[in-house]
Amino acid sequence: xxxxxxxxxxxxxxxxxxxxxxxxxxxxxxxxxxxxxxxxxxxxxxxxxxxxxxxxxxxxxxxxxxxxxxxxxxxxxxxxxxxxxxxxxxxxxxxxxxxxxxxxxxxxxxxxxxxxxxxxxxxxxxxxxxxxxxxxxxxxxxxxxxxxxxxxxxxxxxxxxxxxxxxxxxxxxxxxxxxxxxxxxxxxxxxxxxxxxxxxxxxxxxxxxxxxxxxxxxxxxxxxxxxxxxxxxxxxxxxxxxxxxxxxxxxxxxxxxxxxxxxxxxxxxxxxxxxxxxxxxx
Amino acid sequence: xxxxxxxxxxxxxxxxxxxxxxxxxxxxxxxxxxxxxxxxxxxxxxxxxxxxxxxxxxxxxxxxxxxxxxxxxxxxxxxxxxxxxxxxxxxxxxxxxxxxxxxxxxxxxxxxxxxxxxxxxxxxxxxxxxxxxxxxxxxxxxxxxxxxxxxxxxxxxxxxxxxxxxxxxxxxxxxxxxxxxxxxxxxxxxxxxxxxxxxxxxxxxxxxxxxxxxxxxxxxxxxxxxxxxxxxxxxxxxxxxxxxxxxxxxxxxxxxxxxxxxxxxxxxxxxxxxxxxxxxxxxxxxxxxxxxxxxxxxxxxxxxxxxxxxxxxxxxxxxxxx
Amino acid sequence: xxxxxxxxxxxxxxxxxxxxxxxxxxxxxxxxxxxxxxxxxxxxxxxxxxxxxxxxxxxxxxxxxxxxxxxxxxxxxxxxxxxxxxxxxxxxxxxxxxxxxxxxxxxxxxxxxxxxxxxxxxxxxxxxxxxxxxxxxxxxxxxxxxxxxxxxxxxxxxxxxxxxxxxxxxxxxxxxxxxxxxxxxxxxxxxxxxxxxxxxxxxxxxxxxxxxxxxxxxxxxxxxxxxxxxxxxxxxxxxxxxxxxxxxxxxxxxxxxxxxxxxxxxxxxxxxxxxxxxxxxxxxxxxxxxxxxxxxxxxxxxxxxxxxxxxxxxxxxxxxxxxxxxxxxxxxxx
Numbered sequence: 001x002x003x004x005x006x007x008x009x010x011x012x013x014x015x016x017x018x019x020x021x022x023x024x025x026x027x028x029x030x031x032x033x034x035x036x037x038x039x040x041x042x043x044x045x046x047x048x049x050x051x052x053x054x055x056x057x058x059x060x061x062x063x064x065x066x067x068x069x070x071x072x073x074x075x076x077x078x079x080x081x082x083x084x085x086x087x088x089x090x091x092x093x094x095x096x097x098x099x100x101x102x103x104x105x106x107x108x109x110x111x112x113x114x115x116x117x118x119x120x121x122x123x124x125x126x127x128x129x130x131x132x133x134x135x136x137x138x139x140x141x142x143x144x145x146x147x148x149x150x151x152x153x154x155x156x157x158x159x160x161x162x163x164x165x166x167x168x169x170x171x172x173x174x175x176x177x178x179x180x181x182x183x184x185x186x187x188x189x190x191x192x193x194x195x196x197x198x199x200x201x202x203x204x205x206x207x208x209x210x211x212x213x214x215x216x217x218x219x220x221x222x223x224x225x226x227x228x229x230x231x232x233x234x235x236x237x238x239x240x241x242x243x244x245x246x247x248x249x250x251x252x253x254x255x256x257x258x259x260x261x262x263x264x265x266x267x268x269x270x271x272x273x274x275x276x277x278x279x280x281x282x
Numbered sequence: 283x284x285x286x287x288x289x290x291x292x293x294x295x296x297x298x299x300x301x302x303x304x305x306x307x308x309x310x311x312x313x314x315x316x317x318x319x320x321x322x323x324x325x326x327x328x329x330x331x332x333x334x335x336x337x338x339x340x341x342x343x344x345x346x347x348x349x350x351x352x353x354x355x356x357x358x359x360x361x362x363x364x365x366x367x368x369x370x371x372x373x374x375x376x377x378x379x380x381x382x383x384x385x386x387x388x389x390x391x392x393x394x395x396x397x398x399x400x401x402x403x404x405x406x407x408x409x410x411x412x413x414x415x416x417x418x419x420x421x422x423x424x425x426x427x428x429x430x431x432x433x434x435x436x437x438x439x440x441x442x443x444x445x446x447x448x449x450x451x452x453x454x455x456x457x458x459x460x461x462x463x464x465x466x467x468x469x470x471x472x473x474x475x476x477x478x479x480x481x482x483x484x485x486x487x488x489x490x491x492x493x494x495x496x497x498x499x500x501x502x503x504x505x506x507x508x509x510x511x512x513x514x515x516x517x518x519x520x521x522x523x524x525x526x527x528x529x530x531x532x533x534x535x536x537x538x539x540x541x542x543x544x545x546x547x548x549x550x551x552x553x554x555x556x557x558x559x560x561x562x563x564x565x566x567x568x569x570x571x572x573x574x575x576x577x578x579x580x581x582x583x584x585x586x587x588x589x590x591x592x593x594x595x596x597x598x599x600x601x602x603x604x
Numbered sequence: 605x606x607x608x609x610x611x612x613x614x615x616x617x618x619x620x621x622x623x624x625x626x627x628x629x630x631x632x633x634x635x636x637x638x639x640x641x642x643x644x645x646x647x648x649x650x651x652x653x654x655x656x657x658x659x660x661x662x663x664x665x666x667x668x669x670x671x672x673x674x675x676x677x678x679x680x681x682x683x684x685x686x687x688x689x690x691x692x693x694x695x696x697x698x699x700x701x702x703x704x705x706x707x708x709x710x711x712x713x714x715x716x717x718x719x720x721x722x723x724x725x726x727x728x729x730x731x732x733x734x735x736x737x738x739x740x741x742x743x744x745x746x747x748x749x750x751x752x753x754x755x756x757x758x759x760x761x762x763x764x765x766x767x768x769x770x771x772x773x774x775x776x777x778x779x780x781x782x783x784x785x786x787x788x789x790x791x792x793x794x795x796x797x798x799x800x801x802x803x804x805x806x807x808x809x810x811x812x813x814x815x816x817x818x819x820x821x822x823x824x825x826x827x828x829x830x831x832x833x834x835x836x837x838x839x840x841x842x843x844x845x846x847x848x849x850x851x852x853x854x855x856x857x858x859x860x861x862x863x864x865x866x867x868x869x870x871x872x873x874x875x876x877x878x879x880x881x882x883x884x885x886x887x888x889x890x891x892x893x894x895x896x897x898x899x900x901x902x903x904x905x906x907x908x909x910x911x912x913x914x915x916x917x918x919x920x921x922x923x924x925x926x927x928x929x930x931x932x933x934x935x936x937x938x
Binding site: 084 | 518
């Protein structure tokens with residue numbers, strides 16, 4: 001899969017054009033990007049869960065997962081919350097602007113282990129981005145999986161990302177979609193409650209189910225506890241971890257949790273693996 | 283009014299420290315312990331009386347312990363040489379620490395050894411120095427199995443030759459000993475560079491800063507560099523890039539210099555710890571002279587006089603402020 | 605294979621090589637030993653190890669990786685060329701050469717870095733045996749032989765008037781095969797050129813196996829790490845003078861219409877090193893110090909089956925607060 005060619009500069013990004021920008025929330029945007037090099041549009045491949053390094057030339061690089069699905073390769077998507085220098089610069093860009101792209105890097109969701117199982121997706125806020133890649137993927141290969149449940153929460157209705165996806169998934173009879181917010185407003189008709197609490201209300205059966213979760217660290221922590229209460233074993237729970245990265249190639253020395261490098265050994269880990277980490281530094 | 287100086291003997295120091303902990307007058311006690319590398323001692327950060335067992339105040343106590351007051355909050359007992367006490371004065375003035383939170387034990391200092399300078403005077407490599415022994419008014423240097431006798435001026439740090447404050451300016455007790463300058467203080471000769479044309483100064487500092495590896499030891503060891511977040515780490519906007527290139531190195535050092543103006547007491551720690559031996563004190567001394575000449579200000583010598591950066595006067599000769 | 609050469613002939617040999625390659629030799633600059641361009645001068649005797657490790661000649665503190673240009677609506681990115689020009693470095697020490705080998709799997713394993721790989725392959729490594737134990741060093745404790753090494757192309761031992769050399773690689777063999785400079789020598793002569801190291805640790809400071817085991821056992825011991833790191837001032841000296849530390853940052857420099865992306869050193873001692881928007885997994889100083897020691901003696905060993913420390917002593921000798929790695933290792937080995 002896109003192995004580096006001999007003698008190539010591993011730090012050199014491919015140029016990609018921003019073909020569409022979708023504002024998700026007040027501080028989050030989704031970018032649709034397309035390789036400038038036509039041959040790369042054909043040859044590029046990745047697996048859901050992988051990430052890339054995105055450049056705004058002159059400002060630097062930042063790490064984001066690829067939030068579109070490998071089954072929908074007309075373009076790639078990634079979503080960015082405005083928090084720092086590079087993310088700010090990305091938010092200033094317009095359709096037609098050029099950015100740099102290095103990737104795909106890291107491991108991916110274990111499709112082989114998910115096949116034939118019930119899937120339970122639990123996402124919070126912008127944490128839906130990596131799950132979204134996998135959700136689209138399994139929706140497009142629906143017959144490989146049994147029941148699919150998606151639980152997604154955000155702080156408020158304004159903080160829900162990918163509303164267009166949420167609507168499509170709600171209309172899809174082969175999916176069970178539950179959206180919740182921590183605090184609603186007068187227009188909000190959906191559930192109100194924190195993700196772990198709603199999860200416990202939903203009482204998904206742990207048998208033959210794989211849970212995949214991503215969201216703010218605090219949400220993940222309580223979600224894991226709730227999953228345990230519901231009878232999920234650590235090998236049934238998968239998540240992606242976020243660490244500061246610069247190279248994405250296992251060299252720059254930032255993203256390690258003990259001997260593991262999140263950029264190469266992750267970002268996808270099972271709860272079982274996480275429990276066995278030597279270090280709690282993540 | 284006669285002054286009563288509470289003196290404490292070397293043996294008594296340990297008891298004093300323990301007593302301070304026992305009476306809950308301090309949460310920490312900052313001292314020195316024997317070093318593991320020649321001509322160095324280790325800063326001792328005691329958290330309880332027993333930790334003081336390793337206290338060692340014989341020689342080579344270069345470190346200006348007030349640097350740890352940036353990090354250690356609470357009531358602190360601290361050993362201070364005369365020159366270090368200026369940092370304490372400075373930090374109190376800057377509102378960084380409260381005088382009542384400190385228990386200062388002044389320590390006599392017969393001048394601190396500069397191993398690099400001693401090696402040069404003994405015509406050997408610093409690494410070849412085996413021993414530096416004080417003997418009466420001189421030093422005996424052993425290197426490569428040979429002994430040489432050197433004068434204080436050949437061995438001591440330059441700052442010690444100009445020592446104006448052998449006795450701490452503020453203290454709660456004093457370790458017994460002689461509080462006299464190691465040599466009768468001479469006026470610091472003006473830096474040769476001062477008279478040179480700007481182009482030469484530029485060339486000199488370009489050569490020096492080119493070596494800078496941006497380890498930030500000069501900043502981190504500096505008691506006057508107490509900003510919780512340094513502008514160097516700021517990246518929105520980025521004022522200085524982290525690239526160890528001449529331009530950014532220049533900006534870093536000059537910016538730091540200006541930031542510590544009025545707080546820097548020329549303790550010389552920045553130069554002493556620099557791993558690539560950039561003569562940073564040349565800059566500090568120039569700044570010190572300017573502050574004295576232009577603002578009639580000497581940092582860290584009194585608790586009252588207003589800091590130049592915080593002073594506004596109607597009669598300011600320059601009109602930019604009016 | 606062993607050969608020998610006189611001091612003067614070595615100088616002439618290097619002069620000859622300088623027509624084909626850049627030659628770097630030990631020289632003292634601003635009071636510090638370093639490696640400088642050879643100007644046909646006498647080679648220094650009894651030089652000490654360089655303050656800045658020669659790692660910097662392979663993994664540079666500041667390296668342009670790529671550049672971009674925007675003009676007339678077009679945007680182009682170009683890779684900086686991988687280094688190719690032949691180079692000879694004379695006077696490298698066994699510790700520093702081992703460090704270059706240790707970094708090889710990091711830089712030339714998965715996702716090979718053409719810049720590091722290029723620097724290694726373009727350089728003829730000429731090592732020289734140590735005669736003194738450097739301040740703060742513990743090289744033999746981590747398995748470095750100060751008088752012998754196979755991490756070079758050719759390894760030199762000084763003898764009266766010249767050197768006995770051990771030829772290690774084919775490249776070294778070809779270049780020292782020129783009869784007008786080198787004479788054949790023997791294992792016997794090589795062995796008799798072995799010298800006592802001045803000031804060496806008579807008794808090993810610690811047992812490396814115990815250190816490695818201790819590094820794993822001590823990892824969760826927060827009190828230990830807090831205690832040993834208390835005096836650390838978070839500067840980058842230990843990492844920037846370290847021949848094996850290799851953490852880096854990527855930084856852009858933008859000028860009107862063009863720019864360059866650089867790789868520059870970064871340090872795990874710096875509080876911002878792992879800082880993210882919402883949290884910092886190594887916010888506390890003791891975690892950062894633990895990371896540095898554990899990376900070398902625990903994680904690197906786990907990933908590459910060797911510790912990432914060559915015992916050069918630079919971090920020990922130059923720590924502003926005398927935070928002595930040897931003491932920490934000793935305590936871990938207990």
